[in-house]
Amino acid sequence: MGRRGRGEGTIRKRVRCACGRVWTPTPEVRACPSCGAAAAGRPVTWEARFVVGEGPGQVRRSIYAPTRQEVVVLLDEERRRITRGEAPTDRRQTVGSYLAGWLAGKERALRPSTWLTYQGYIERSITPDLGRLRLTELGPRHVDAWIDAKLEAGLSPRTVSHLRAILRAALNDARRRGLVDRNAAALAGPPRVEKLAQAPMTSEEADRILRAVAGTEIETPVAVALQAGLRLGEVLGLAWHDVDLEARTLRVRQALSRLRGVTTLGPPKSVDSRRVVPMTRPLTALLASHREQEAVKRARLCLPEVAGEALVFTNRASDPLDPSWVSHAFHDRLAEAGLPPRRFHDLRHGCAALLLASGADLKVVSSILGHSSIRLTADTYAGVVDRLRGDAAEGLERLLRLVAAPTQ
Numbered sequence: 001m002g003r004r005g006r007g008e009g010t011i012r013k014r015v016r017c018a019c020g021r022v023w024t025p026t027p028e029v030r031a032c033p034s035c036g037a038a039a040a041g042r043p044v045t046w047e048a049r050f051v052v053g054e055g056p057g058q059v060r061r062s063i064y065a066p067t068r069q070e071v072v073v074l075l076d077e078e079r080r081r082i083t084r085g086e087a088p089t090d091r092r093q094t095v096g097s098y099l100a101g102w103l104a105g106k107e108r109a110l111r112p113s114t115w116l117t118y119q120g121y122i123e124r125s126i127t128p129d130l131g132r133l134r135l136t137e138l139g140p141r142h143v144d145a146w147i148d149a150k151l152e153a154g155l156s157p158r159t160v161s162h163l164r165a166i167l168r169a170a171l172n173d174a175r176r177r178g179l180v181d182r183n184a185a186a187l188a189g190p191p192r193v194e195k196l197a198q199a200p201m202t203s204e205e206a207d208r209i210l211r212a213v214a215g216t217e218i219e220t221p222v223a224v225a226l227q228a229g230l231r232l233g234e235v236l237g238l239a240w241h242d243v244d245l246e247a248r249t250l251r252v253r254q255a256l257s258r259l260r261g262v263t264t265l266g267p268p269k270s271v272d273s274r275r276v277v278p279m280t281r282p283l284t285a286l287l288a289s290h291r292e293q294e295a296v297k298r299a300r301l302c303l304p305e306v307a308g309e310a311l312v313f314t315n316r317a318s319d320p321l322d323p324s325w326v327s328h329a330f331h332d333r334l335a336e337a338g339l340p341p342r343r344f345h346d347l348r349h350g351c352a353a354l355l356l357a358s359g360a361d362l363k364v365v366s367s368i369l370g371h372s373s374i375r376l377t378a379d380t381y382a383g384v385v386d387r388l389r390g391d392a393a394e395g396l397e398r399l400l401r402l403v404a405a406p407t408q
Contacts, residue, residue, distance in 0.1 A: 010048070011068060013044055015045075048065075048072070048074065049062050093179070095133050099126060126163060130167075140184050164188065201349065212334060220287065222344075224238070224287075225344065227351060229352060231268075234268055237254040239308065253268070253274055294312070348369070355368065
């Protein structure tokens, strides 16, 4: 029979026979019950059985390890976990089943677009490769090999870095819940990601972009992104009561997204993304003209006046604009004007670069963009900041030359 070990569990030896049968050798049973082969020389696993709960709700659990010493240690850990009120570890749970449950639990916590991105990465690139491993057996060597395989398969280092970040976040939650004792993804070496070295937008390029979209349906959305630094979803999520033409400010409180053919309005990217942004005089005048055009359109469609929750930017049927359509229209206008390709999101970066080049304080720029910290702004626009540091050094040098110059 089994032997009683530390942790109030039953510990017994398990033998896997050549016929596939797993059985427990005892003084009475020395050979495989199925084929009669002796236990000597067969692979051995030690099992610790213990009971969780009391009464009708009792659940029997088992832990397995190659040696008796290891299974005793694991049994002690489980008992301490249960004493602290934590759920017992399911040693048979796979990485795939854990990630499926973790993803389901994150559906309400994450933005819909972020959740769909996680779902795609997990279902296409993580679970097929690591899903069959037991969660408790997943180690840094498995993650390292997986990262190398993804890079060899042609995935970019940036994409592989995103995959590792998702796995690391999931395993962080597993560790907090006591399901694993270490985060294998955090311990694995990350792929080296080269920073994208894109030239910052100049005032000349910004002017050419504004002229390229002048008179089109995307003129005002482009101007808002370039002159106020809003993201595309924030631009399209603006309602008229968020626009104060007299104070020349925009209030960012929601963002528009379109997922699986459904347009939704939700909170912006983060808490810091909720902000009030100052407008330039040209942008204020452009929005005032756009408001008049929207009023004419809504009157033609027999809709209420442009006010309150009515969105600032709508299509010819007064429905919300499709973000994909806006992006494609922007790319088309740049191509027709012979301008270098830019993403719509680059307009936001261009706003930051122009603000910094104009002498705006880094903290002010960070606040306008809705960044969570000034460090994020400095890291994102390191090239612009470095160039401005050089300009500052040259200015100081000129000043010192003037001070040191002898008076005539």
